[in-house]
Amino acid sequence: MTKQIHLAAHFPGVNNTTVWSDPASGSQIDFDSFRHLAQTAERGKFDFFFLAEGLRLREAKGRIHDLDVVGRPESLTVLSALAAVTTHLGLAATVNSTFNEPYEVARRLATLDHLSGGRAAWNVVTSFDAFTGENFRRGGFLAEADRYTRAKEFLQTARELWDSWATDAVAADARSGRFLRPGGVTPFRHQGRHFDISGLFNVPRGPQGHPVIIQAGDSDEGREFAASSADVIFSRHSRLEEGRAFYRDVKRRLAAYGRRPEDLKILPAVTYVLGDTEAEAAERAVEIRRAQVGPQTALYFLEAVWGRDLSGYDPDGPLPDVEPNLDEGVSKGHAAFRRDRGELVAKWRALAEEKNLSIRELAIEVAAPQTFIGTPRTVADEIDHFVQTDAADGFIVVPHLTPGGLDDLVDKVVPLLQEKGVFRADYTGPTLRDHLGLAPRTPNRIEETS
Amino acid sequence: MTLHLAVALDGAGWHPAAWRAEGARPDRLFTPGYWAELVAEAERGLLDFVTFEDALGLQSSRLDEPDGRLDQVRGRLDAVLIASRVAPLSSRIGLVPTTSTTHTEPFHVAIGIASLDHISRGRAGWRPQISGRPDHVAHFGRRPPFPPQDYSPDRDPVFAGHVRTLFAEATDAVEVVRRLWDSWEDDAEIRDVATGRFVDRDKLHYIDFRGEFFSVKGPSITPRSPQGQPLVTSLAHDRLPYEFAARSSDVVYVTPRDREDAAAIVGSVRAAEAAVGRTEPPLRIFADLVVFLDAHDAAGRRARLDDLDGAAFESDAHVFTGTPEELARLLLEWREAGLEGFRLRPGVLPHDLTAITRGLVPALQNAGAFRSAYDTVDLRGRLGLARPASRYAA
Numbered sequence: 001m002t003k004q005i006h007l008a009a010h011f012p013g014v015n016n017t018t019v020w021s022d023p024a025s026g027s028q029i030d031f032d033s034f035r036h037l038a039q040t041a042e043r044g045k046f047d048f049f050f051l052a053e054g055l056r057l058r059e060a061k062g063r064i065h066d067l068d069v070v071g072r073p074e075s076l077t078v079l080s081a082l083a084a085v086t087t088h089l090g091l092a093a094t095v096n097s098t099f100n101e102p103y104e105v106a107r108r109l110a111t112l113d114h115l116s117g118g119r120a121a122w123n124v125v126t127s128f129d130a131f132t133g134e135n136f137r138r139g140g141f142l143a144e145a146d147r148y149t150r151a152k153e154f155l156q157t158a159r160e161l162w163d164s165w166a167t168d169a170v171a172a173d174a175r176s177g178r179f180l181r182p183g184g185v186t187p188f189r190h191q192g193r194h195f196d197i198s199g200l201f202n203v204p205r206g207p208q209g210h211p212v213i214i215q216a217g218d219s220d221e222g223r224e225f226a227a228s229s230a231d232v233i234f235s236r237h238s239r240l241e242e243g244r245a246f247y248r249d250v251k252r253r254l255a256a257y258g259r260r261p262e263d264l265k266i267l268p269a270v271t272y273v274l275g276d277t278e279a280e281a282a283e284r285a286v287e288i289r290r291a292q293v294g295p296q297t298a299l300y301f302l303e304a305v306w307g308r309d310l311s312g313y314d315p316d317g318p319l320p321d322v323e324p325n326l327d328e329g330v331s332k333g334h335a336a337f338r339r340d341r342g343e344l345v346a347k348w349r350a351l352a353e354e355k356n357l358s359i360r361e362l363a364i365e366v367a368a369p370q371t372f373i374g375t376p377r378t379v380a381d382e383i384d385h386f387v388q389t390d391a392a393d394g395f396i397v398v399p400h401l402t403p404g405g406l407d408d409l410v411d412k413v414v415p416l417l418q419e420k421g422v423f424r425a426d427y428t429g430p431t432l433r434d435h436l437g438l439a440p441r442t443p444n445r446i447e448e449t450s
Numbered sequence: 451m452t453l454h455l456a457v458a459l460d461g462a463g464w465h466p467a468a469w470r471a472e473g474a475r476p477d478r479l480f481t482p483g484y485w486a487e488l489v490a491e492a493e494r495g496l497l498d499f500v501t502f503e504d505a506l507g508l509q510s511s512r513l514d515e516p517d518g519r520l521d522q523v524r525g526r527l528d529a530v531l532i533a534s535r536v537a538p539l540s541s542r543i544g545l546v547p548t549t550s551t552t553h554t555e556p557f558h559v560a561i562g563i564a565s566l567d568h569i570s571r572g573r574a575g576w577r578p579q580i581s582g583r584p585d586h587v588a589h590f591g592r593r594p595p596f597p598p599q600d601y602s603p604d605r606d607p608v609f610a611g612h613v614r615t616l617f618a619e620a621t622d623a624v625e626v627v628r629r630l631w632d633s634w635e636d637d638a639e640i641r642d643v644a645t646g647r648f649v650d651r652d653k654l655h656y657i658d659f660r661g662e663f664f665s666v667k668g669p670s671i672t673p674r675s676p677q678g679q680p681l682v683t684s685l686a687h688d689r690l691p692y693e694f695a696a697r698s699s700d701v702v703y704v705t706p707r708d709r710e711d712a713a714a715i716v717g718s719v720r721a722a723e724a725a726v727g728r729t730e731p732p733l734r735i736f737a738d739l740v741v742f743l744d745a746h747d748a749a750g751r752r753a754r755l756d757d758l759d760g761a762a763f764e765s766d767a768h769v770f771t772g773t774p775e776e777l778a779r780l781l782l783e784w785r786e787a788g789l790e791g792f793r794l795r796p797g798v799l800p801h802d803l804t805a806i807t808r809g810l811v812p813a814l815q816n817a818g819a820f821r822s823a824y825d826t827v828d829l830r831g832r833l834g835l836a837r838p839a840s841r842y843a844a
């Protein structure tokens with residue numbers, strides 16, 4: 001059977017994928033940029049619009065990293081405003097489970113679900129670092145080993161809060177004088193390792209029951225968490241073979257939780273470049289990669305991996321001969337460089353030697369290859385092939401330009417996917433769960449709960 | 451000079467039986483259209499701003515615990531998100547949500563309100579509020595139990611000390627939020643292609659706040675917003691909250707019973723400003739009033755609502771019942787006591803809001819006491835407050 005493709009739009013983020021030096025690059029903070037991207041995604045009948053999160057500005061060598069876009073708004077606040085200027089598009093917020101509490105997060109997500117008519121999604125991320133913790137009351141209170149136990153219990157607790165209001169709890173019947181139905185709101189009590197809370201939740205159950213849950217973890221623990229609890233995985237595996245392996249691995253974990261393969265959608269993050277010909281697209285792709293990895297950014301990548309100040313090295317010269325300092329990190333708040341740096345150094349050296357690459361050429365080679373490069377026709381075919389051969393259920397598209405970075409995909413590729421019959425020509429329901437083909441959360445009626 | 455007028459939006463209105471009144475829309479309280487229509491009506495009336503109430507627990511008629519009542523509005527949406535939901539649908543009116551200084555992280559509040567200011571192009575305000583309820587503490591499980599609330603004249607010293615602590619913490623929370631709002635200088639974003647730098651990091655500042663209750667490093671993750679410092683407002687009934695307002699706020703809402711009381715309260719607020727050594731422009735003092743407005747027999751309507759609820763309506767604020775013209779006269783008289791404006795709490799929505807925008811406002815305009823068009827887009831400017839430079843700017 002032909003699978004239907006799911007597409008999501010990622011607002012260009014605070015990393016070097018986003019090209020801010022392009023004359024067409026607009027504001028990263030003005031609401032009009034968010035509006036443009038979201039409305040473009042909705043014009044393309046995308047499933048949802050996605051905002052990332054980072055609760056501390058990234059640092060390099062003890063100072064704020066200034067080479068990439070810096071600064072962004074609070075996700076849920078922006079998504080609630082976008083709900084006013086879109087009608088069907090899902091609205092996905094990344095919200096940290098470490099520097100938040102379930103009562104507040106559950107009520108903000110339920111609020112977004114109400115204010116968007118059932119379009120809210122929550123990307124549950126787990127951070128643990130004391131670096132981010134310096135902006136919060138509890139500081140770096142959580143050990144890395146506990147980040148998933150907390151995230152799991154956080155999500156479980158949020159579900160208990162959402163479920164504490166029956167679907168039909170609000171009667172609002174002026175004649176009888178019943179605002180709430182008897183038994184409609186049940187007190188909650190959660191006693192666990194991370195949370196010991198009780199009382200009454202104060203937001204009625206949202207149109208979706210529970211917002212769509214997204215998870216991005218890639219470790220064994222992260223995959224298990226996603227298999228047990230998530231509706232969507234934001235995956236990093238955007239190459240065909242590794243995508244298939246990841247897809248198989250995660251989908252096979254679902255049965256243990258009584259879930260079917262279609263209950264969890266796997267959406268790798270992808271980038272793309274279009275051209276009128278293959279050659280033109282390839283040429284544009286190189287130009288974009290060069291803009292993404294300027295000389296300073298190339299050195300920064302190497303410094304992050306080497307753990308040393310390399311400012312004396314020429315970005316257009318050979319790789320540093322100095323050995324990496326694996327005990328020290330120079331980069332903070334940048335998840336990609338946390339692990340396996342020794343291995344990475346060896347790999348990069350071998351690659352540079354083999355292809356005779358300078359520092360910058362190497363950085364371009366390893367840091368920023370686009371996923372789909374070609375004419376609208378070849379990109380549409382490739383997207384379809386990925387999905388039909390089970391490397392993905394769809395994609396989270398990460399444009400490199402704000403705010404126009406999705407325009408050509410929506411204008412040129414989406415119609416081809418629609419022609420093929422693998423992507424919706426229009427929305428068939430009002431909620432994000434409808435778009436994703438997810439079963440509604442079991443309604444929770446008073447008769448059943450009391 | 452124009453009087454300043456704000457409206458406090460909460461659920462179906464401030465009377466507990468408001469949701470049962472004629473014209474009420476109780477089945478729409480949790481829909482975006484309900485809030486968008488109320489804010490559009492307030493903007494049609496050229497009001498300065500609307501406030502959105504909030505709390506981290508279910509409404510209750512009891513001070514310390516849930517009341518189990520099914521006959522009053524229960525449940526509410528997050529105020530910051532309601533404000534941002536209506537921001538793109540309005541263009542001039544200020545949007546002032548409430549958040550808790552007791553349970554909500556100041557960092558989250560700072561980026562939420564700054565984002566609201568970006569989205570609304572300079573119309574964001576904030577109402578920080580302490581949360582003293584002992585039952586709400588258990589929703590978070592992060593603090594030792596709170597003592598029972600006691601607002602009697604000779605209050606329990608344990609509770610009095612507890613409230614002092616909550617206000618001290620609130621003062622620190624506002625300080626952190628204000629520092630975070632200043633932590634990006636206005637021209638921090640440079641996009642210098644030659645050096646590859648998006649920002650000038652010398653214009654991003656660690657706030658390095660260390661206090662008794664929390665420490666926050668900074669800088670904010672959100673660039674400085676159109677107003678720089680969104681408008682901070684707080685409600686106060688007593689010396690301690692007057693001093694909190696004098697330290698932390700731009701606008702204070704007070705609750706006089708009559709004109710003489712208003713004069714006395716204005717004196718107390720000015721004394722509080724002197725006591726804390728306020729250097730900012732003087733507090734804009736707004737009186738809160740609950741209003742039931744009709745051309746005929748507003749008192750009868752209020753009495754019928756009281757009957758439905760089974761109790762006479764009471765409030766911390768003066769309750770006005772009468773015609774819009776009578777209210778206009780009262781506001782102009784009270785204003786003489788030194789008030790810059792009023793925050794009106796409609797008894798019933800949308801009835802009493804519409805009476806404000808279509809009855810009270812024309813009456814004030816006829817008296818030459820209210821604007822006939824919006825002059826500024828930004829909320830600070832409307833209240834005569836300049837856009838401050840970042841405290842960290844060299």
